[in-house]
Amino acid sequence: MQRVVLHVDMDYFFAAIEERESPGLRGKAVVVCMLSGRSELSGAVSTCNYVAREFGIRSGMPCSGAKKLNPDAVFLPVRKEFYTTVSDRVMEILRSYADVKEDGNAFEQISIDEAFVEITEKTGGDFNLAFDLAMQIQNEIKEKEMLTCSVGIGPNKLIAKMASSIKKPEGITVVSPDKLEDFLWPLKVSKLWGIGDVTAGKLQEMGIIKIKDLAEHEVLDLVSTFGKTRGIWLKQAAAGIDDSPLKERDGSEQIGRIATLSEDTLDLELISPLLERLAEDVISKLDSRGLSFRVVTVMVINSNFRMYTKSRTLNHPVYSKEILLGTAREIMNEFLSESRVELRRLGVRVGDLQKRKGQKSLFDY
Numbered sequence: 001m002q003r004v005v006l007h008v009d010m011d012y013f014f015a016a017i018e019e020r021e022s023p024g025l026r027g028k029a030v031v032v033c034m035l036s037g038r039s040e041l042s043g044a045v046s047t048c049n050y051v052a053r054e055f056g057i058r059s060g061m062p063c064s065g066a067k068k069l070n071p072d073a074v075f076l077p078v079r080k081e082f083y084t085t086v087s088d089r090v091m092e093i094l095r096s097y098a099d100v101k102e103d104g105n106a107f108e109q110i111s112i113d114e115a116f117v118e119i120t121e122k123t124g125g126d127f128n129l130a131f132d133l134a135m136q137i138q139n140e141i142k143e144k145e146m147l148t149c150s151v152g153i154g155p156n157k158l159i160a161k162m163a164s165s166i167k168k169p170e171g172i173t174v175v176s177p178d179k180l181e182d183f184l185w186p187l188k189v190s191k192l193w194g195i196g197d198v199t200a201g202k203l204q205e206m207g208i209i210k211i212k213d214l215a216e217h218e219v220l221d222l223v224s225t226f227g228k229t230r231g232i233w234l235k236q237a238a239a240g241i242d243d244s245p246l247k248e249r250d251g252s253e254q255i256g257r258i259a260t261l262s263e264d265t266l267d268l269e270l271i272s273p274l275l276e277r278l279a280e281d282v283i284s285k286l287d288s289r290g291l292s293f294r295v296v297t298v299m300v301i302n303s304n305f306r307m308y309t310k311s312r313t314l315n316h317p318v319y320s321k322e323i324l325l326g327t328a329r330e331i332m333n334e335f336l337s338e339s340r341v342e343l344r345r346l347g348v349r350v351g352d353l354q355k356r357k358g359q360k361s362l363f364d365y
């Protein structure tokens with residue numbers, strides 16, 4: 001099936017949160033600063049809103065320089081912890097749109113304000129459906145968090161990431177597989193995600209300026225300059241090829257099972273037997289590999305095809321079915337007390353996996 005990947009990036013994230021918190025800031029130039037504390041405005045600009053950008057203010061420039069560009073701008077100190085709590089809620093919304101996979105890797109957060117969401121299965125590879133989902137995502141984030149975002153849609157992470165910055169703020173940019181060359185080839189090589197100044201400089205020395213030049217360059221020549229892995233990567237990336245999967249941020253492996261209920265329901269009596277079966281399957285997968293777990297995640301997909309997950313971290317790694325099932329039941333009860341929409345599919349997943357020591361789980365004593 002044709003892969004479909006979204007990349008979502010929040011618009012002027014830190015400054016947008018500040019605007020939301022103080023409606024009086026609307027329409028003004030807002031600059032969020034990482035202040036060094038030595039003297040007033042002695043740090044660098046973290047980000048600024050689009051009003052401030054019209055004055056030429058940019059991330060990374062000295063705050064004093066920004067003040068010169070616009071003396072009337074409002075300067076605020078970064079509140080990273082607060083932004084992180086907002087980010088966590090946004091990421092939960094995004095995660096709920098991702099394809100459901102047993103090992104939980106259809107979602108990847110790559111910074112405080114951006115993430116990849118794989119929707120290949122959800123859309124059946126249809127880019128028009130992907131566009132509709134992107135609009136739904138924008139609407140939901142706006143409604144729940146009063147923030148805007150921009151979305152790139154592509155056949156892989158590389159293209160989705162590059163597409164999301166094309167139209168900002170509140171843009172959606174679709175690059176379907178038949179448009180890869182039109183999209184990539186006119187761009188300078190420095191625009192290719194993963195190429196930094198050093199590589200761009202070397203490529204320029206070789207006469208490679210545009211991504212098209214790179215795509216048409218002899219791969220052996222790239223390999224002799226950049227080494228095998230990097231050389232081949234450059235050649236493929238220039239053609240828009242990227243097979244890298246999405247990885248959950250903690251990078252740790254997970255093991256899970258998902259199944260569909262015989263009917264959509266909120267009735268624990270109907271849900272329990274399936275939950276038990278999934279827990280058994282997960283335990284037998286762990287047994288066959290001699291692993292214990294510390295994190296238990298339950299995911300539910302409701303009759304609107306939305307996915308929600310909740311996790312618990314245990315005090316110690318264990319491999320007991322009773323603990324897995326008990327924890328999964330607790331989480332399920334929480335879902336049932338919150339949800340008004342009937343459930344359609346369930347999943348049980350374990351993470352923070354470790355090789356078992358030569359003893360039984362703590363609870364077997």
Ligand code: TTP
Nearest residue numbers: 009010011012013014015046047059060113168
């Ligand atoms: P970005 O997504 O790069 O920028 P942005 O969200 O502010 O604006 P845009 O609409 O162009 O996406 O970065 C996300 C946040 O990370 C940003 O709000 C502040 C922080 N940040 C820094 O602290 N320093 C930096 O140099 C950059 C680029 C970002």
Ligand code: MG
Nearest residue numbers: 009010011113
């Ligand atoms: Mg952003």
Ligand code: MG
Nearest residue numbers: 009111113114
């Ligand atoms: Mg970003």
